[in-house]
Amino acid sequence: MKKQLFFQSAVVSTILSYFLIFVGGLVRVSGAGMGCPNWPKCGDGWMPPTNIDINQINTTLAWIEFTNRMFGVILGISIIILNVLAVFYFRKNYNLLFASILSLIFVIVNGVLGGVLVWFELNPYIKTVHMLFALILVSILSYICIKSYKMINTTLFKGLKKNPILSKSLIVFWILIVVEILLGTGIRTNLELVSIENPLLSKGELLNALDSYKYFHSFLGFTLFFLSAYIYSKLRTNKLYIARFLGIFILGMIVVQIFLGEMMIFFELPQLTRLFHTWGSSWLVGVVIILYNCISNEYDK
Amino acid sequence: MSMINKKLIIAFFSVLILGIIGLFTIDQATQSRINNLSVISEVPSFQLDNFDGTSFTEKNLDNKITVASFIFTQCEGACPIMSTNMGLLQKRFSDSDALQFVSITTDPDYDSSSVLKEFSDKYSSKNNWFFLRGDINDVVKLSEDGFFLSASLLPTGHSTRLVLIDKDRNIRQYYEGTVDANIIELQNDIVTLINKG
Numbered sequence: 001m002k003k004q005l006f007f008q009s010a011v012v013s014t015i016l017s018y019f020l021i022f023v024g025g026l027v028r029v030s031g032a033g034m035g036c037p038n039w040p041k042c043g044d045g046w047m048p049p050t051n052i053d054i055n056q057i058n059t060t061l062a063w064i065e066f067t068n069r070m071f072g073v074i075l076g077i078s079i080i081i082l083n084v085l086a087v088f089y090f091r092k093n094y095n096l097l098f099a100s101i102l103s104l105i106f107v108i109v110n111g112v113l114g115g116v117l118v119w120f121e122l123n124p125y126i127k128t129v130h131m132l133f134a135l136i137l138v139s140i141l142s143y144i145c146i147k148s149y150k151m152i153n154t155t156l157f158k159g160l161k162k163n164p165i166l167s168k169s170l171i172v173f174w175i176l177i178v179v180e181i182l183l184g185t186g187i188r189t190n191l192e193l194v195s196i197e198n199p200l201l202s203k204g205e206l207l208n209a210l211d212s213y214k215y216f217h218s219f220l221g222f223t224l225f226f227l228s229a230y231i232y233s234k235l236r237t238n239k240l241y242i243a244r245f246l247g248i249f250i251l252g253m254i255v256v257q258i259f260l261g262e263m264m265i266f267f268e269l270p271q272l273t274r275l276f277h278t279w280g281s282s283w284l285v286g287v288v289i290i291l292y293n294c295i296s297n298e299y300d301k
Numbered sequence: 302m303s304m305i306n307k308k309l310i311i312a313f314f315s316v317l318i319l320g321i322i323g324l325f326t327i328d329q330a331t332q333s334r335i336n337n338l339s340v341i342s343e344v345p346s347f348q349l350d351n352f353d354g355t356s357f358t359e360k361n362l363d364n365k366i367t368v369a370s371f372i373f374t375q376c377e378g379a380c381p382i383m384s385t386n387m388g389l390l391q392k393r394f395s396d397s398d399a400l401q402f403v404s405i406t407t408d409p410d411y412d413s414s415s416v417l418k419e420f421s422d423k424y425s426s427k428n429n430w431f432f433l434r435g436d437i438n439d440v441v442k443l444s445e446d447g448f449f450l451s452a453s454l455l456p457t458g459h460s461t462r463l464v465l466i467d468k469d470r471n472i473r474q475y476y477e478g479t480v481d482a483n484i485i486e487l488q489n490d491i492v493t494l495i496n497k498g
Contacts, residue, residue, distance in 0.1 A: 026323055030330035034482060060333030064326060121482045196485065199393050199492050245305075271327045272320065 002089045006096075007148040009082045013103070014141040014286065016075045018279075021134050023068045025278050028188075029271040033122045035061030039115035042066050072111050079107050082144070099144050106137040124189035131185055135178055135285045142286035146293040156240070160295065166234045170292040173227050173250075177284050180224060183217045184278065203268035221258050228254045231291075238295070246291045250284060257281055335497065338465075338490055341472040345447045349405065349435035352417035357403075357433050359470060365401045366494050367466040368487070370478060371444055371452070371459040373408035374420045379461040383478035387463070388424040390488060395427055399468075399495050402430035405443070408456035409434040448472065463487060467494055 027033055035058065036042035043049055048062035079100075086100035110133040117126045150157050187210065194209050195201065201209065228251045235247030260277045267273070346359045368387060372380040387402050394400045402425075406412040412420075417432040424430075437455065444452035450460035463478040465487060474490055476483040 022319060022323075026326055029323075030327050032330055037482075058333050058337050060329050064330060196488070197393060199488050200396055200495075241305075272323050275323050275327075276320070 002085075003148060003152050006082070006085045006089055007145065007152055009078070009085055010141060010144040010148055013075065013078045013082050014138065014145050016071070016078050017107075017134070017138050017141055018283065018286070020068070020071045020075050021138070021282050022275070022279050023071050024130075024134065025275045027065055027068045028127075029275050030061070030064055032061040032064035034118065035063070035065035036069075036118065039118040040069075042069075069114070072107075072114065076107050076111060079104050079141075096144060096147055099140055099147070103137060103140045103144065106133055106140065110134060110137060124192070127189065128182055128185050132178070132182060135181065135282060138282065138286040139174075139289050142289040143293065146290045150293070157294070160239060163234060163295065166231065167292060167296055169227060169231060170288055170295075173224070173231065174285065174288045174292070176220060176224055176227070177281065177288065180217065180220045181278065181281050181285070183213065183220065184281070187214050187217055188274075207265060207268075218261070221254075221261060225251075225254050225258060235291075235295075240294060243291060243294050246287055246294070249287060250291070253280055253284055253287075334489070334493060338473045338493060340467075341474070342449070344466060344470045344472060345443075347435075347439065347443045347447065349433035349439065349443075350414070352414045352421060352432045352434070354414065357431055361431075362466055362468075362470045364468045366399055366468055366491060367401050367403055367464075368491070369403040369405070369448070369464040369466060370462075371407050371440075371450065372404050373406050373456040373459070374412050374416055375408065376457065379479050383461060383463065384420075384424045386478055386484045387430070388426065390484070390491070391425060391427055391430055393488065394491065397495065398429075400429065400491065403433060404430070405433045405435075405440060406456075407437075407440060407444075407452065407459040409437055409440065411456075450475075465490060465494070 027035075036048060037057065040046075042062055042065070043057050048066045049057060049059055083100045083104050086097050090096045090100075110130060113126065113130050113133060117123065117130055120126055190210055191206050194206055198206075198209070207214070232247040232251040235243050238244050238247070257277060257280055260273050260280070264270070264273050264277065344359055344362060348356060348358045351357045368390060370383050370387060372383060374380075384404065387404070391400075391402055406417065412434055414434070417434060421430065421432050425432075441452045441455065444450045444460065448460075448464055450462060450464070452459055461478050462475045463483075464472055465474045465476065467473050473494070474487075476487040478484075
């Protein structure tokens with residue numbers, strides 16, 4: 001019962017954090033980052049103004065940014081509840097306790113970092129760190145999810161054959177996907193910088209003006225495709241349904257992301273594609289953590 | 302239907318709903334940018350002189366997008382920053398003929414044509430930036446009644462805002478001329494005006 005409650009709390013926090021990444025991405029693609037020109041307040045009050053504002057705040061953009069902040073607070077509360085449960089039930093389980101506390105630290109730090117981002121008027125480097133911390137946060141939360149799930153369903157994970165090479169390739173995959181996402185935000189940043197200096201360039205011309213590391217992003221994308229195909233092939237006959245499912249998920253998501261990436265080049269970066277390109281990739285970060293812990297059968301020792 | 306299939310369908314619809322929310326939000330944000338540029342008022346008629354001696358009236362605003370400012374050359378605070386920012390915009394849009402720049406001096410006693418010419422040489426890199434002078438009463442009237450910008454205790458009391466005027470002489474928006482984020486915003490709005498008229 002306790003374990004079940006803790007597991008559910010972890011799942012809620014994880015889903016909320018993915019949702020928050022989505023809303024954060026929406027802030028970025030709609031250019032609403034400075035919608036509230038200050039932090040933590042938005043304009044003169046804690047809530048954005050509702051009608052035309054004398055201080056020239058674009059109220060639509062303010063509300064988009066405010067929604068992002070509000071969901072950040074909701075996620076924060078959800079993680080505080082997770083920590084309360086962890087302290088009450090799992091004082092002796094250092095893995096879960098430590099991971100819960102770490103997730104609390106990361107959600108607070110990333111919230112403040114969102115404020116720093118506004119103070120520094122959307123400095124691109126802080127933007128990237130903000131994204132990186134969000135990815136680490138979903139990784140920690142995914143870890144808590146799968147660990148507590150395994151505690152509830154110990155029998156399910158018994159008698160699995162270990163595959164050290166597969167485990168290692170999942171670690172490599174996690175590192176590469178994080179690098180790939182950060183490279184993607186780097187491309188976005190560079191596009192913005194080139195566009196500031198050359199406001200009259202079309203999106204297609206902007207892409208051409210980019211540094212050569214856009215090719216590196218594509219190259220790494222295809223590397224990830226082959227790696228995910230390998231992971232899928234190794235998991236195809238796995239006894240665990242969840243492992244087989246996640247194997248297909250990873251391969252499928254990589255294919256979708258490559259497709260979306262190419263779409264953005266041919267259709268000049270429609271904003272919604274950008275949003276799902278980033279968001280879908282961020283799912284892979286947590287899923288790989290779950291898969292890694294699924295196939296490492298510590299209960300057999 | 303199995304549990305897993307049900308979950309997949311829920312997941313699919315969640316993504317679909319998020320997509321619709323995303324599209325709607327992006328569309329609203331784009332719309333709000335255009336609405337934010339709604340017409341504030343029309344620039345009234347005026348007559349001032351460019352530093353090269355030619356006359357500059359409201360008719361010179363026709364068929365050009367104009368960025369206007371009030372400055373004076375001896376100013377040591379905001380004006381150099383405002384003018385540097387306008388020079389930056391002039392460079393970035395140098396490939397476009399749709400844009401022009403206007404700076405009106407609030408110190409016509411000191412800022413003679415030759416002084417303005419010197420100032421122009423310092424900040425302007427193209428002949429689409431006009432430095433205007435005229436009777437101080439005309440300047441005050443244009444600032445206060447035409448642009449709704451305070452002009453008390455001149456020359457120092459001029460506004461530090463940049464004014465965006467469309468090709469039909471309509472004032473569309475104001476920007477703090479010394480704040481980088483506002484300059485980026487102005488730049489984006491110029492692009493919006495060039496693209497959408």
